Amino acid sequence: MRVDCKIKILTTILLFAINVCFIHAQKAGEEKYYTNSSRHWTVEMPVWVPKFRGQFAYGDFDFSSSGNKEEREFERLEGRGGLEFYFVGRVMAQYDKLWGQIDAFSGKVGSTFTYIPLVGNNQKDLVYISATGTIPRLAAGYSVYTKSSENSFKIELIPYLGLRHVNILLQSDIFDSVNVVDLHPIWYEPVAGIYTPLNYKRFRMELQVDLGWTKTSSSWVINNRFRYRISYVIDVQLGWTFMRLNYKEDIGNEALDFKIRLIGPTAGVGFRF
Numbered sequence: 001m002r003v004d005c006k007i008k009i010l011t012t013i014l015l016f017a018i019n020v021c022f023i024h025a026q027k028a029g030e031e032k033y034y035t036n037s038s039r040h041w042t043v044e045m046p047v048w049v050p051k052f053r054g055q056f057a058y059g060d061f062d063f064s065s066s067g068n069k070e071e072r073e074f075e076r077l078e079g080r081g082g083l084e085f086y087f088v089g090r091v092m093a094q095y096d097k098l099w100g101q102i103d104a105f106s107g108k109v110g111s112t113f114t115y116i117p118l119v120g121n122n123q124k125d126l127v128y129i130s131a132t133g134t135i136p137r138l139a140a141g142y143s144v145y146t147k148s149s150e151n152s153f154k155i156e157l158i159p160y161l162g163l164r165h166v167n168i169l170l171q172s173d174i175f176d177s178v179n180v181v182d183l184h185p186i187w188y189e190p191v192a193g194i195y196t197p198l199n200y201k202r203f204r205m206e207l208q209v210d211l212g213w214t215k216t217s218s219s220w221v222i223n224n225r226f227r228y229r230i231s232y233v234i235d236v237q238l239g240w241t242f243m244r245l246n247y248k249e250d251i252g253n254e255a256l257d258f259k260i261r262l263i264g265p266t267a268g269v270g271f272r273f
Helices: 003-025 069-079
Strands: 040-042 051-058 061-067 086-095 097-119 125-142 145-149 153-172 186-200 204-214 217-229 234-251 253-271
Touching: 051 097, 061 125, 069 097, 069 125, 086 253, 097 153, 125 186, 125 234, 153 204, 153 234, 186 217, 217 253
Parallel strands: none
Antiparallel strands: 040 086, 040 253, 051 061, 051 253, 061 097, 086 097, 097 125, 125 153, 145 153, 153 186, 186 204, 204 217, 217 234, 234 253
């Protein structure tokens, strides 16, 4: 099944689940409201199904992926089969105003890129490129603003600082183009961001945005999640994640410069302790 098709199916499921949860929430008991919870820890196991796009130059090649018709057709005919996705693991804890989080993205995703040699006849060609990697993040913050109403509504603003580690392998997978791309950039970068949870009865909406940077790299990530609490311990979540990674490095006598984007829906289950 193509990634585009999987994304459409997952998005449809997400929209249906949101409507079902909204109907059932009207009869929710107050003891299951997020604002009435005394549990401090959350462990989550979502799945992320992102699209992979970007531009990067390395040596004698210049690569670009826009998702145009020609690229999609090539991917359908020549791309490797099998499920490609990113697994997400996340652990969060909050005690009064102190908040902390450890999460990681791990898996594989692919797309078709157009590439043009920087020397020679400059003839365009197509190649399927995969990105395989693990991207953990550690963050800690402090709630600087809280507003609540009775026992059913609460919103917070939590600025935070942290560290992101990017370990990603880029490879071309198609026939005689197998040696065009075989790169493994690895780097660490400090991050700064803001986390905003909004609770209303058994619903919880979360927006998390952060930026990371070094002299040779930068990144920014946007996570939004919609949760519904189905028991004292378990909630379900639907959301969307966008990640952009920028990196420059000299490898031997060649310069690597890339900007890649990963964007797509997430869905999963959270356990509260």
